[in-house]
Amino acid sequence: MNVHPILSLNGTLDSRFVHRWLAAKEDRADKLKEWTKSPLDSKKFPELLKSESDDGLALGAAMRRSRNLLMASLISRDLEAKAELHEVITAISHFADFVIQTHLAELNAEMTAQHGQPIGEESHSVQELIVLGMGKLGGYELNVSSDIDLIFCYNEDGETNATGDQRQLSNHEYFSRLGKKLIAAISEITEDGFSFRVDMALRPNGASGPLVASFGMIEDYFLVQGREWERYAWVKARAITGRSDDIAALQKLIFPFVYRRYLDYGVIDSLRNMHHQIRAEVVRQETRHPERGINVKLGRGGIREVEFLAQVFQLIRGGREAHLRDRSTRQTLLTLAESCILDSLVIDKLLDAYTFLRNVEHRLQYLDDAQTHIFPSNREDQNRIANMMGFDDVDALNQVLLPHMRFVAEQFDAIFKDKTDQEQQIDASALSGEDANETIVQHLESLNIADPSSIAQRIAATWQSPKVQALSEGTQEKITRLINAALNAIATQTEKQAETLGRFLDFLEHIVRRTAYLSLLLEFPHALERVVRMMAASDWAAKFLNRHPILLDELLDETVLHQVPDWEMYADELRETMQAHNGDIESQLDCLRESHHALLFRLLAQDLEGRVSVEHLADLLSKLADIIVEQVVNSVWQSIPNRHLDKPQFAVIAYGKLGGKELSYASDLDLIFLYEDDDQEAPALYAKLAQRFITWMTTHTAAGILFDIDIALRPDGASGLMVSSLNSFARYQEKSAWLWEHQALTRARFCAGDKQIGAKFETIRSTVLRQTRDEAKLKEEVIHMRKRMREANVNRTELFDLKHDFGGMIDIEFIVQFLILQYAQVHPELTGNLGNIALLKRCGELGLIPADLASATANTYRQLRKYQHNIRLQGEEKARVKREKVQESIVASTNLWELLFEDVQ
Template sequence: MIRAETQRRETGKDLGIDVKLGRGGIREIEFITQTFQIIRAGREPQLRLKNTLKALPVLEKLSVMNAEQVKRLSEAYVFLRNLEHAIQYVDDQQTHRLPPDEKAREQIAALLGLSRSQMVEKLMQIREYVAQVFDGIFQVGEEENQEDDWPEGWSVGFERAKEALTDDLEKMGYGEARHCADRVLELMGSKFLAAQTESARTRMAQLVKRISEMCIKLASDDEGVAPEVIFTRFITLLEVIAGRSTYVSLLIQYPKVCEKVALVLKTSAWAADYLTAHPIVLDELVDERVSELDNFSPVDWSGWQDDLWEKLREVEGDQETQMNLLRDAHHAAVFKLLMADLEGRFTVERLADQLSALADAVLEMVITLAWQTIASRHCDVPKFAVVAYGKLGGKELSYASDLDLIYLYDDPSPEASKNYTRLVRRMMSWLTVQTSSGILFDVDLRLRPNGENGLVVSSFEMFKRYQRNEDGTGAWPWEHQALTRARFCAGDRAIGQAFEKEREAILRLPRDKAKVFSDVSEMRARMLEGHPNPTSLFDVKHDRGGMVDVEFAVQAMVLAYSHKHPELVNNFGNILLLEMAARAGLIGEELAQRCVSIYRNYRHIQRKHRLELGDGPVRVDRFAQSENIATVMQLWKTVFGSEGPLRK
């Protein structure tokens, strides 16, 4: 480092204080600023500045540094620069050192309008503060062990180092030491690392050794996760970023970020996969706003949209770059929510609210972005709306949920059908096409009128006719069941209001209660058939007594009783609707509260399982859930008057 080299040269000499290269000097302020610019300027174009004083306020705006730090570092930078110029004027040469001679110091202080003692005191205070900030960021006080006591050849991936490296890792406490040694040697011998400079390879070796010690310590704090699991997850991440020196430098120079990454990798397999798939989110760990998100944070992404629009406008006309910017911004936002979730600062419901609102914000932007690419567009603002069903419709979105969407327009123009069809196709590209930054969402359009055989976008009048099924060729009962969890989520507000009004009218139509219960039970039987469970474990979502039974019971009550209890048409989510059904006298108050608690518990189990183990069926010990299963089956029988379908 610059400071270390300056100290080495000055050892045993009284050369005065180096206000540029010394401890707490000009270079340390510049190095702090430039480090964050290197880390974030790829995604934050406003950071691409050569001037340190102009870059510092941008770091505050991005919450990389707080206002107090930026203010004091800016003031320090101005003072140190003025001092440097005064030193050079008095000494009449290019020097950065405040001389030890008192007479010279008096002359320099006079140029700054200060006494000698005032100048020295202010300089000492500034140097101490700058050094404190510098040391806090780069952990200068924690000296790295420069001696490499691992086997010869390991840092270049030589096979001959495997046995000795295995022994060393085993002594450290790794249970699967040979596998860990294999992964280390694969990384260090990879073609991506071989293409790097000697300095970059040395930094990677240093990072691997630091991580190996960190994982042992993390595992000792929690017996639930073996050190080799955390270590190999970290090695997988390092393989992805091996060719990106910026990220390796971030982890080396910012140990606190490295520790946070290790904690994420330890806590969740899904999070580990997400971080590996989107390593650009690493720099979000520097953002102080990550620690501010919790249950009380507003569910409002408008500020996020404003910031993103600013970046998108800077690359207007470059669709590929815009698509990547949108993906990167969404991945970063999801990662911030994930970090807060892993730290226990969100309930399952509040997290789902945030994820759903974020998806709404993305869809709103994609409509505008996609519409701008249609040369034949017949109006500036499309008379077009997106309606969400399923998880997004019910504001119960999780990290990896698909979006169930339909698209509507209300526009008399003869060009409308053609242009809105093009809009949907462009939107699907913006949402689902794989770019170098991944995808935004998987989208399912099967709930549109006439399903897979229907048009990708419908006029609002056509949608109304289809849902009312007045000629017998319209919506099936299960489509009205799906409508209980539908809502307008993006686009033209007038169409959105019209949709919500029509949705309420359809759900409040009088229905034959027995037929409703028969139709919903039939759909439940189909779902059981489509989600077999060959194990003795309990599938929290799909087995009888699970989440789907609670959801179907709520949907059946909405369809059967909304004509008498119109408050049930409100898309408030399963938990609140259970409580509303109890207040309407449709189910008992005690049963409703027990089912609310069980449903919350099921969602918590599902979230925990998927974070720890990734995607796939969530199956747990059946006996442990037997009481909950029985209670949900009681709810089903209370609503439907029968036990319902069984697995074949």
């Protein structure tokens, strides 16, 4: 590729606009050289205006001349490689703001002199016209020759406070007149040209609507008439004039219209339809004018497709992710990369393409200061554009331009291409017909799905349900497409086809009114296939997804889904999110739940695909719970108004499954609360902290629940205080605690809060566990407690209860607890929080029990935990299996039990 050498000032004359402007007045070449020496920014605009108004010109004429000088300067700096795209688009955008603000100030002063100031009928305060910049102006990315899209609004209705000869106007009439004068001042063509063309078509109801709208009118419009494409437009809305409190009030109206609280994948279909309409019009124009060249804005792979790619993710996620609400296309693309929503290499190439396309667009406009995006039809002008881009001719330019546009088109298709499967499917009319059942059966048979008759009945029942029949035709069509896609996925399974489809249809019935979720599954077939796989693997997973369909978003990115959690990053992000919602407890509760459920769901996906062992999964779930507990303690403390310390001298101690780092998906948390604080108000404050902590953890919100909390293991149980001082806890454990409480202490650990208290707790725990105990008495008490548990959990079936039956998990846990309590005095390493499997093996290595029996029992425990885990994934409450399945495994655990306790049984 031959690149044209860097242009001199004379090269700027490739722009006929600059050529004509220079030729009209002799001193303009000197002015141009002066203004192109350094970057052009908003600080220079008053000086620029003053330089053009020294001859006593009216503001309108001086502003137009300033605009022409600025345009010529930007073109010159750009073509001489002194300025990049950022300077060009931000300078012209800030100048548009300057033009609007300057003219409005003058016109408003004139109007006030004639009619008085507009006053709000409720606030009795002066009202101001708020000018909203839309489109590229809103994002500070305006084209050099672009229209400016504006919307005019004001806060309150009322009247002007006219006095004397002034004529009173309603606020609406006042601002309507002011708006018309502003448009004329900016856009009327005079001998000096214009400042900017003005387009008001984006206002509510477009050309048929009033020129200005009160906040009340805007709110009503959004609620009743606001259309999907207008959400896309209002993403860019930026207030150029107006008071900050009025602008903040307006933002509160705009936000719920533009952004949805939940992930909004339905917007993909809306933007796709909008894009189809735009493309159809471009194709019509291309058909009528085949001589025209490439349209770099609306053509295939053009600027608009890059903008759509950025904004679709803003509309999908912006309601939940504030960092995606930036009005700039370029900044939004960078955010998508930083957030790992799109691959950073893809974003780099999109930004390169966007920059190149915008530069080409500018050169098309530099030619004659015309708002065009289409290559001219004559070869001479095409080559002139290429020269301005630094190429020898248009053919050389196209060698770079066309690959950029192809790449943009490919990325656009990856998101927006209609994913509808064109294979043979059941359609909505077939489901509604008289022979619906027969039609469904025939289709199921063609897919080789087993038991087609019962599955057909299940599909028909879903379709005929009042929920589905009450839906719009469009939503029903989406449901039929999803049923067909699910059937195709289920047809590849060899087992549980009916169960899987039943779970999927239950889920579908649950989300039918949430079209965003339907759209997500249609737009991302791989997410639908993963949903079907998860439901085939686990009834618990299916029900979890039913409760939290918002988690569907987690299925989109395979890379993120399979990542090992970065706990430090997760904790930091959760902390930042909670701080961002400080003071809004309802939002904080939802943030905690959504964050916890999202990571839990990722672990569930990894689990179902066999990527983590049961032991590793338990470690991960326990770590996740630790972080949540820590964050809740900190956030609750911040919500207590009369706290006397920045950080509480308070610790959460975990017992049971969390204490032993053997947490499962639906486990309760067994906790106690300790404090060490001499302040006289400490007991009451920490009791309040503990109570609120439990409330935050257990409250059901729209986002669900975090954990059920059990505090029965606190000193003196249900009759004891909710929180204990560290000293009273130590006294209780040493002098008053029952043996079973010491058994429970073997699986206790510091979980969250003050680490110094945690360290002291560990010292107390170690001291208690290392007490000298009479072996015979210890055995008697262990056996007595075990009998009581068996009597409370009698198994009357022929199945083996993995948890409670002889040789089961509780027997093994009791064995480990006995070994710790009996031998920790001699072997202090047994007090370590290592888990049952590691502790059994350690006891074997120490010779406390036969090493081979220790290893075999550890393997039994691992096997029983795995069976229990798999059964719970199927939604079963009782973890029971056929006895023959575990007969060989439990030989070791029963033998070890008898070896240790035969003399007392």
